[in-house]
Amino acid sequence: MSEVRLRFAPSPTGHLHVGGARTALFNWLYARKMGGKFILRIEDTDLQRSTKESEKAIIESLRWCGIDWDEGPDVGGSYGPYRQSERVLKGIYDHYARILIEKQMAYYTVYDKTDRKKPILNTYEYPEEYAQQGYDITVSFKVPEGITRFYDLLKGDMEFQNSTIEDFVMIKSDGFPTYNYAVVIDDYLMRITHVFRGEDHLSNTPKQIMVYNALGWNTPQFMHIPLILGFDRTPLSKRHGATSVEHFRGIGILSRGLMNYLALLGWSVGEEEIFNLREKLGNFEPGGISNKGVVFDPEKLEWVNGKHMRMMEIDELWKEFVGWVQFTGKKMPECDEGYAVKVIGVCREKVNTLSQLYDLSYPFFFDDYVFEDKFVSEYLNAPYAGEVLKKAIEFFTQLSDWSIEGTEKVCRAIADMKIASKNKVFQLLRGSVTGKLVTPGLFETLSILGKDRVVRRLERSIASMGC
């Protein structure tokens, strides 16, 4: 039984889209499950739109997703080069084009000089004279008569009347191959056994099958997976908001959260929805992928992410947090890890993303937090505020037991003085030491902050009253 080989072949014309990430994921999943190889190929035959920066960004995003490849432009391999532009230079596509022309299964087309869309000559002979005079010349595949069939892992038996398919360009006038041609040459030469790709390629597949047949090559196993849609059921695009992997990384979605959600989108792994992908590798069945377009739901993504944040090891979360802060360029907390882990531990209970975690934990790490407007108007500037805060400073200064129980006793003692309702007292204290009205539990918060910070902050609150 020969080795299974799958690939992901993005064109470097932008960021990695979540749809692309999902396609890559399914290919990767199967390659890994089967103990085969996963290959990254860059399809940069569109000179106008392809950029090196995009290639870098895509590779970076893929890596962040935890998807690794055995062969690719950056790691090499026995079937390279792995950039189509470099394969053009080696004459790979021309070589097979010539073979097809010789067999009269492809032909040259010369175009009018003024109207570059208008063909003026089709020929099996290389139009040398026109070439010298600078005419545009392409090579097209000649669609034979008959019926083209193939089997799709998801769609089943597919059948196309060749009469509904027109001849298509294989080699553009700039000498570069078109997608439908290059993909066949490369997949064959790279010994790809399974091609999992978006459903938007389904109608192109018969063209590719014809090229395989013309060259006498066996076809790989195809599977066309449904597209990811936006809320209005049109394909997910910028119109629906940001869709790049980089964006979700930026707002604090964990790699494992994104991958879990993307896998969930079309693949049900039993009842459980939250899982570690690597542990579920063995459960992956390509044929089990949902067969209809799926709507991308950012809210569920966040929920999945929050679940992961709450169930992962706390120091692992801290590491992710630090990495994310570096990635975003935000101000980095400076404190010992023991303190940080305590903070993260209580804050993660209420948030779903690293970004939310950053905001919620901010007052634990930094002194320059600002008071929320609502806190100032409804609590800090309330008539009872001064008296409560003075008592609080007095009590907390004397407090030696800073455990959660210890801080709770003091808080309740202050509330029992009936200067204001318990709720108002607690909110006043909460806001004074964090600037926020929504925080982890008040007693935990005070306990973690500790005497120095708490007293200093209470004093500062009094000082800023009436401002």
Added chain:
RNA sequence: GCCCCCAUCGUCUAGCGGCCUAGGACACUGGCCUUUCAAGCCAGAAGCAGGGGUUCGAAUCCCCUUGGGGGCGCCA
């Protein structure tokens, strides 16, 4: 226009002829907990697109309609 794919709660899904008065999850609503809350727990509302068949029996099989999506580029 031609060709192709698809169709279970708003969304993601379970279901592959009887276990379905259709199960789970997100979101939503209500309640609990409670010092706040975006966390947690409990409960509720919400669906087989429509019409024909096949069958003792259809969400499940077939046909039509409708709806959605894709392709038909010297884009990939």
